[in-house]
Amino acid sequence: MSPSRMLLLVGGLSLATLGMLYGLHYALFAEHQTLDRMGGSLAQAFSQAAGRNLQPAYNSVDAYASTKFDYVRQVDLHSHWIGLSMLLIVLGAAFDGVAFSERGKLWIAAVLTVGSFVFPLGVILQTLSHGAAYASVLAILGSAVVTAGLAAVAWGFGRSGQ
């Protein structure tokens, strides 16, 4: 097996396991509590509005928005790691059909593997400090790298058909 295929397969399986471990941990220890917190904040906001306490009601909406910000990104981490891992494994199986030199293919495989790990990591790091620039930069870089890698693969598949 070529080193590029090996990298994609090992990277894909590792990422799938990591994504599932995170999903299991999240489902067991965080998801129900997070959903309860979100629902609780929103219900509290409307109850406070019923009592004509508008400022605390606004604060409760802000608390809801903050919890939801984290929730969306936590679910995104799980789904993107697993989705990208599947892509890496499929590409690992199909990589012989990419018409580039082995050195070029190894670079593309490395770019795809690193990007697939870093992009969702940047997304989850946004929850540590909302609006943190370093986390957004990491997520943008990671996704750009994966997209560029995939475009190169599509080009390679196209070349093999010629």
Place this chain on the structure above:
Amino acid sequence: MAAALQAVMSTHAVSARLAETFAPMSARRLLVFGGIALVATGMLFGDIFAVFVLHQNGDATGQAVLSAAEAARAGNSTAVQATFQRIAGLLEDHGTKVDTHVHMTDAGYLALLLALIQPCVALPQKRKKLLAGLFVAGGLLLPVGIFLIHYVGLAYSPFAVIGWASVLADSAGALLMLVLIAEAYGLWKFLRGAESGESELPDDRTWERRALLSGGTLLILLGFLYGAWYAGVDLYRHEARESQILKGMLDAATGAGDISAQVAQYRSLAAEKAVKIAAHSHLIEFGLLAMLLSFVQPYVFLSKRWKRRWIVTLLMGSVILPVFVLLEMNLGLLAGGIADVGGLLVIIALTAMLVGVLRYGGSLDAGVVG
């Protein structure tokens, strides 16, 4: 004459090699059957959900939010709490059904992926078969557990927030992970030089393989680009807008504003978010499916013409669904109906391919091919 004879002999050699990779009761056969069946069932569930539950659930949630705002205006916080209990139930109903669809389909994808990498997994055949069986069982039990969460709730549960259905889903998820870890161990042994005892699929550069591989890659690329656009342009704007609308709703509830208008804006925002995320995820999922199915084509025992028809049907449905899901914001239910037809096309093509694979397995066992 000699060339024709050579071609026939070469075809027989390829068929024999192909038959070797699809032995009766082998891990690969189980994973291919189980994988396609899980994907088709997961998609059928998604289509049924989209037609019979999704919009009705959205309407009911919108009505409940309106009731909560009206209860707040009336100063009745007990009614507010009761309405939010109802909203939580509606959201759980919606969320668990989406998760059932996603997890069943994704478990099917993973099963097909594992079928692909079997030649690189250096484990005894018996253990591979056991792992394949456990994976398919886990892939079925996980979504079933998720589906039941809404209906079983916390009945007879010894835990504070986790019910028995969640326990079933989490256990099935853990089982899937254990199988993946075992497969990774087999892969690691293979990389260290151990034999897998299984031959790789013969090199295939047919039209079917190339159409599905390139079509799938393009769909995934489109999905990535659209996802990047959504994250850059819409995600933060949507998050800020949701808070703004909710605060507007509270203002209206405590003053003389129009609550219905705020609730309508809230529903419109929720619909916009849902269709954009659905378009992104379905483009990528269908792209991945097309790529996976490209490897299964040698096992689809149908005439070349029908194989190509089903591939074209699958790719057409894969484009129609996400495009018309997006157009739902402009064209309403008409676009929703066309999107559902797109999903149905994918399911029909997938089922036809599953029939082809079953025919191949049956013919192989009966000694008709191979």
